Amino acid sequence: MPATAPPILDFSPFYGTDAQAKAKLVGDVKNCCLHNGFFQIVGHKVPAELQERTINCVKEFFALPQELKEKVHKNQTTWNRGYENLGSQILEAGTQPDQKEGFYIGEEIPTTHPYFTQKRLNSGPNQWPVGLADPSAFQSTSMEYYKAMHALARDVLVVIAQTLGLAEDYFEKGFTKDAVATLRYLHYPPQQKDGDEKLKRGIGAHTDFGSVTLLMQDEVDGLQVWEKETSEWLDVVPTKGAYVVNLGNMFMRWSNDRYISNLHRVINKSGKERYSIPFFYSGNPDYVIDCLPNCRAEGEEKKYPPITVEGAVGGSYKASYGAAEAWKKEVEGKKTGGAEVKVEAIAV
Ligand SMILES: O=C(O)CCC(=O)C(=O)O
Numbered sequence: 605m606p607a608t609a610p611p612i613l614d615f616s617p618f619y620g621t622d623a624q625a626k627a628k629l630v631g632d633v634k635n636c637c638l639h640n641g642f643f644q645i646v647g648h649k650v651p652a653e654l655q656e657r658t659i660n661c662v663k664e665f666f667a668l669p670q671e672l673k674e675k676v677h678k679n680q681t682t683w684n685r686g687y688e689n690l691g692s693q694i695l696e697a698g699t700q701p702d703q704k705e706g707f708y709i710g711e712e713i714p715t716t717h718p719y720f721t722q723k724r725l726n727s728g729p730n731q732w733p734v735g736l737a738d739p740s741a742f743q744s745t746s747m748e749y750y751k752a753m754h755a756l757a758r759d760v761l762v763v764i765a766q767t768l769g770l771a772e773d774y775f776e777k778g779f780t781k782d783a784v785a786t787l788r789y790l791h792y793p794p795q796q797k798d799g800d801e802k803l804k805r806g807i808g809a810h811t812d813f814g815s816v817t818l819l820m821q822d823e824v825d826g827l828q829v830w831e832k833e834t835s836e837w838l839d840v841v842p843t844k845g846a847y848v849v850n851l852g853n854m855f856m857r858w859s860n861d862r863y864i865s866n867l868h869r870v871i872n873k874s875g876k877e878r879y880s881i882p883f884f885y886s887g888n889p890d891y892v893i894d895c896l897p898n899c900r901a902e903g904e905e906k907k908y909p910p911i912t913v914e915g916a917v918g919g920s921y922k923a924s925y926g927a928a929e930a931w932k933k934e935v936e937g938k939k940t941g942g943a944e945v946k947v948e949a950i951a952v
């Protein structure tokens with residue numbers, strides 16, 4: 605049988621009362637977690653109208669003049685909020701900086717909040733752009749969507765807890781309390797069709813750092829998921845309204861590698877502008893990720909030492925931005941061009 609892209613699962617039984625349908629959903633999600641940690645969901649509760657409003661915000665933001673985007677540049681914060689230029693990150697060693705620009709949003713955390721004063725993971729005020737038709741609508745839509753993503757992530761975690769034979773509220777007991785999460789608006793300009801596929805990436809092959817990622821794609825394709833059984837990249841063809849859900853590296857730690865945090869990448873060869881909106885659910889910064897009791901056979905060693913959410917996610921971010929910085933230095937050293945690439949470091 606040819607390999608197929610992540611299956612589309614109907615999530616609506618989660619909100620219903622049909623025990624059999626709920627059990628089937630849990631079984632299907634489990635199979636996906638074991639196979640490659642990727643699945644897609646429809647039948648969730650995020651209104652199509654909100655999804656559309658949000659995508660429109662994304663398109664309007666990236667169409668702003670460059671100087672207005674840079675007014676809310678991420679490097680004005682140490683807490684990962686605002687705009688990042690094209691080429692700021694390298695997620696795949698040996699490739700050129702990623703051909704995407706981004707805008708990061710998180711919980712609105714005032715400068716008086718302990719998460720801010722203690723410089724906790726990605727915590728602080730958002731930076732909001734000016735120059736949009738209705739800046740306050742951009743802000744309110746973004747935060748409405750952000751909250752909807754929190755709710756959906758928690759629902760997905762309830763199902764995943766069940767796939768692991770844990771209580772439904774296992775992750776609710778600490779992990780999701782005061783959870784940190786990041787919404788990222790992304791724009792991938794079209795890449796040359798005959799470009800060097802080995803080196804140019806919209807986003808290089810990587811695994812995500814957190815617990816779960818919920819991704820909404822617009823109608824332009826480009827996302828690919830690694831299929832280890834057949835050693836090929838599978839296209840994730842956009843399905844209107846669906847979320848691509850994938851497990852991040854925390855689940856490998858939690859499950860002693862039984863669940864997969866799988867490689868994925870974007871190459872935008874469509875000739876069109878591509879927009880996407882991933883939501884990364886990191887969790888409570890102090891929560892300690894350790895192997896779950898029922899994810900180890902008797903006598904089986906833990907593959908990973910315990911680590912806090914903050915330690916796990918913060919370290920991974922630093923590495924990916926540091927790689928782009930190193931690349932820039934090398935290019936500048938060789939004086940071979942690439943001077944337009946702007947790179948910022950990230951601190952958490
Ligand atoms: O834009 C996409 O489709 C994927 C984005 C992604 O993988 C990421 O931001 O981690």
Ligand SMILES: [Fe+2]
Nearest residue numbers: 810811812868
């Ligand atoms: Fe990703």
